[in-house]
Amino acid sequence: MRNRIRELYNSIFTSTTSTSILKTNQDIDLLMRNLKKLNSDKNLQIEDLKNQENFRKEFIGNIAHELKTPLFTIQGFILTLLDGGVTDQKIIKKYLKKTLNGVDRLTYIVNDLDLITKFESGIAKLDIRQFNILSTINEVFEMLEVQTDKNNITLTLKKKFEEPIYVLADEERIQQVILNLVMNSIKYGVNRGITEIGIDFIEQNKILIRISDNGKGIDKKHLPRLFERFYRVESARNRKQGGSGLGLSIVKHIIDAHNEKIFVESEPNVGSEFSFSLTLVESPNLVEA
Ligand SMILES: Nc1ncnc2c1ncn2[C@@H]1O[C@H](COP(=O)(O)OP(=O)(O)OP(=O)(O)O)[C@@H](O)[C@H]1O
Ligand SMILES: [Mg+2]
Known part of the structure; x- marks a missing residue:
């Protein structure tokens, strides 16, 4: 019995405690206490991972949402121009300017996201x-x-x-x-x-x-x-x-x-x-x- 407990202990807590102390009936108490701690540590880790996952999903959702508006604007103006129906040079220029505004907006968001990601991953270096x-x-x-x-x-x-x-x-x-x-x-x-x-x-x-x-x-x-x-x-x-x-x-x-x-x-x-x-x-x- 003791050997089996020792084996079990060794397989779970590979490096934490020396098995030499597993000699008496207190072995089971020690095993129980450490298992409880392990259990609560793991639960915390799972909770942490779940939070990170939710955070990641929300972040990606937000990015998609922010990029959609300027992308649809750009797409709309380009499709209208490609259609060939607009011939007035002034209106063509106006549509091109609006397309450019959409591109500027995209660039602005992507640059901001790029900078935030660099800071969060620790790549951004200060001068x-x-x-x-x-x-x-x-x-x-x-x-x-x-x-x-x-x-x-x-x-x-x-x-x-x-x-x-x-x-x-x-x-x-x-x-x-x-x-x-x-x-x-x-x-x-x-x-x-x-x-x-x-x-x-x-x-x-x-x-x-x-x-x-x-x-x-x-x-x-x-x-x-x-x-x-x-x-x-x-x-x-x-x-x-x-x-x-x-x-x-x-x-x-x-x-x-x-x-x-x-x-x-x-x-x-x-x-x-x-x-x-x-x-x-x-x-x-x-x-x-
Ligand atoms: N000086 C201020 N007075 C009133 N509200 C403010 C002020 N500064 C920030 N806010 C509020 O805080 C929010 C977050 O500001 P933040 O600068 O992060 O985003 P934004 O200005 O909406 O967009 P971005 O800066 O990315 O173009 C803003 O949407 C605004 O509602
Ligand atoms: Mg702002």
């Missing part, structure tokens, strides 16, 4: 260097000039700084973070709204970049899921602005990869503030900068 965060913010302001004019939004820096502020991070990625956050503040802002960027010195070597708007705000119940990929506050049907819900997921991935923190505070009809930390350069190498 950490020192740079002046004030210039990065300025570049974002310049990039968005047309959009802010079109939406009647004022984009300002809360306080002017005379000296550069050198941080240690991946400049291109941080620029994307600021761009995504400011673009959201424009998209979900009110007419004649204001988006402000503030910089707070919070610890000896940390600053907090705050992007605040007086837009339509976000209800509290959405905040815990806001950074999930494809998460949008409004359902697709009553959405005016066409986003995929990937922007904030990218922002979170970039900040996490930097080991920095991101925060959100928002109140419906008052506005939102997204803020994230960055690490200051202790003694900037001004020759390289």
